[in-house]
Amino acid sequence: MNTAFFPLTPILHPWVNHLTKEPKELFERIEQYGSPVNIHHFKPLNENIHAYQTVLNKYNVIHKIFFARKANKCLQLAQAVADAGQGVDTASFRELQQCLDAGIASEQLVLTAAVKNRQLFELALKHNVTVVLDNEDELELAQDVAAMFGKTLLINIRVGGFHVNGQRLPTRFGFAIDSVAERIEGLAEIYPHLKYNGLHFHLNGYSIDERIAAIEQSVQVIDALYDLGIHTRSLDIGGGILMNYLKSHQEWLSFHTALREAVLGNRPELTYQNDALGMVKIEDKLYGEPTVYPYFNDIHKEKLLEHILTAHSNIYGLPIHRLFTDRRLELRMEPGRSLLDQVGCTLAKVAFRKKDSEGRLLVGLEMNRTQLRSSSADFLLDPLHLPKQQVDDSDEPCYAYLVGSYCLEQELILKRQIKLQKYPEIGDLILFPNTAGYMMHFYESEAHLFELAKNVFI
Numbered sequence: 001m002n003t004a005f006f007p008l009t010p011i012l013h014p015w016v017n018h019l020t021k022e023p024k025e026l027f028e029r030i031e032q033y034g035s036p037v038n039i040h041h042f043k044p045l046n047e048n049i050h051a052y053q054t055v056l057n058k059y060n061v062i063h064k065i066f067f068a069r070k071a072n073k074c075l076q077l078a079q080a081v082a083d084a085g086q087g088v089d090t091a092s093f094r095e096l097q098q099c100l101d102a103g104i105a106s107e108q109l110v111l112t113a114a115v116k117n118r119q120l121f122e123l124a125l126k127h128n129v130t131v132v133l134d135n136e137d138e139l140e141l142a143q144d145v146a147a148m149f150g151k152t153l154l155i156n157i158r159v160g161g162f163h164v165n166g167q168r169l170p171t172r173f174g175f176a177i178d179s180v181a182e183r184i185e186g187l188a189e190i191y192p193h194l195k196y197n198g199l200h201f202h203l204n205g206y207s208i209d210e211r212i213a214a215i216e217q218s219v220q221v222i223d224a225l226y227d228l229g230i231h232t233r234s235l236d237i238g239g240g241i242l243m244n245y246l247k248s249h250q251e252w253l254s255f256h257t258a259l260r261e262a263v264l265g266n267r268p269e270l271t272y273q274n275d276a277l278g279m280v281k282i283e284d285k286l287y288g289e290p291t292v293y294p295y296f297n298d299i300h301k302e303k304l305l306e307h308i309l310t311a312h313s314n315i316y317g318l319p320i321h322r323l324f325t326d327r328r329l330e331l332r333m334e335p336g337r338s339l340l341d342q343v344g345c346t347l348a349k350v351a352f353r354k355k356d357s358e359g360r361l362l363v364g365l366e367m368n369r370t371q372l373r374s375s376s377a378d379f380l381l382d383p384l385h386l387p388k389q390q391v392d393d394s395d396e397p398c399y400a401y402l403v404g405s406y407c408l409e410q411e412l413i414l415k416r417q418i419k420l421q422k423y424p425e426i427g428d429l430i431l432f433p434n435t436a437g438y439m440m441h442f443y444e445s446e447a448h449l450f451e452l453a454k455n456v457f458i
């Protein structure tokens with residue numbers, strides 16, 4: 001037993017289990033499409049949509065789920081969400097244009113791009129797509145464009161700076177929640193070509209309490225506007241709903257304990273050159289937490305949404321869902337990652353085996369680290385090793401680091417040491433599960449002129 005290995009067993013959807021049990025098709029696909037290849041399946045996407053809808057319907061909340069397509073570039077996923085009667089949150093000209101070209105109806109689209117130029121406003125205006133506005137300059141440009149075409153642009157106003165436990169949540173986005181009611185009150189006069197429809201927020205992080213506070217404070221604004229005779233149709237609560245990648249909470253805890261011990265030098269390294277995954281070691285002390293996504297979560301996806309909806313609002317003395325139903329206020333949400341739970345995996349081919357100067361086994365894959373990357377310091381799920389030759393009783397597991405094709409010392413696909421079923425052969429496959437949300441596309445680059453990975457659907 002290698003004491004440096006602490007498993008992080010991923011949850012696998014039946015479609016992935018099926019493929020890996022009979023991997024012949026995977027070996028064929030990698031020959032056909034090259035390595036790596038991103039493989040997707042629509043079934044979990046529809047299951048995830050359904051799970052959110054079931055909760056929203058249980059509390060009679062009028063709703064629309066806008067899939068944040070920035071989490072994955074494949075248009076087919078946006079199309080599938082639209083076919084399921086929900087919407088798509090677009091964050092750039094091309095994201096919006098592609099959706100329009102695919103025939104997705106304007107009511108099923110929203111534009112939340114962080115930077116919007118004239119061309120983007122024109123596109124949204126032409127197709128009557130609601131635009132979420134973030135600042136004064138956007139209000140002015142939106143009015144200018146709409147006036148030029150003699151049309152009305154539908155807008156939602158992004159808000160931020162909510163108060164939670166006596167502190168303001170810092171953000172670079174949106175209008176300040178404290179003064180936005182006055183701003184919206186004066187809107188019609190100054191910007192007659194803009195039609196206010198709703199409020200929008202998206203919070204950094206995953207806190208349930210912060211989302212509850214943000215909903216309460218937004219509804220206070222909505223009520224103040226109502227008293228001024230201004231109707232609000234929808235409140236968009238953005239994304240950031242946690243998902244769960246891992247089977248075992250205990251494994252998750254043990255890994256963290258062992259990582260700390262390893263970084264402090266009390267056990268063999270778990271990560272390449274004892275990478276602390278974002279913690280800082282000063283003398284014999286470790287500071288901070290690993291800067292990784294919380295890959296294990298008991299309360300996630302629809303359960304987390306239900307927690308929010310059933311939480312008690314201290315301001316209103318009612319459960320949160322009543323804040324929506326009592327006002328016939330449409331709840332909009334923009335899940336990206338969580339809607340893609342189990343939707344895709346990334347498959348790569350083993351190119352070489354070697355040892356580094358310190359004797360660590362390195363397995364070279366035909367892929368680069370931008371093809372499996374998010375803002376998290378590491379993707380903390382065990383990949384699956386699919387050997388070309390069947391494993392037999394004489395085979396022993398082996399432990400290795402996966403490295404990629406960019407010419408950097410730090411070109412590790414995973415920083416964590418992983419377990420392989422046996423000593424790998426050239427041409428074996430490594431499957432990274434559950435990568436559709438951000439992991440496969442968000443940071444992918446074409447450095448060295450490598451081609452981007454192909455995306456295929458089952």
Ligand SMILES: Cc1ncc(COP(=O)(O)O)c(C=O)c1O
Binds near residue numbers: 089112335336337
């Ligand atoms: C405005 C907005 N909506 C939705 C999302 C999607 O968030 P997530 O993928 O965490 O659900 C993001 C992510 O950055 C965002 O900026």
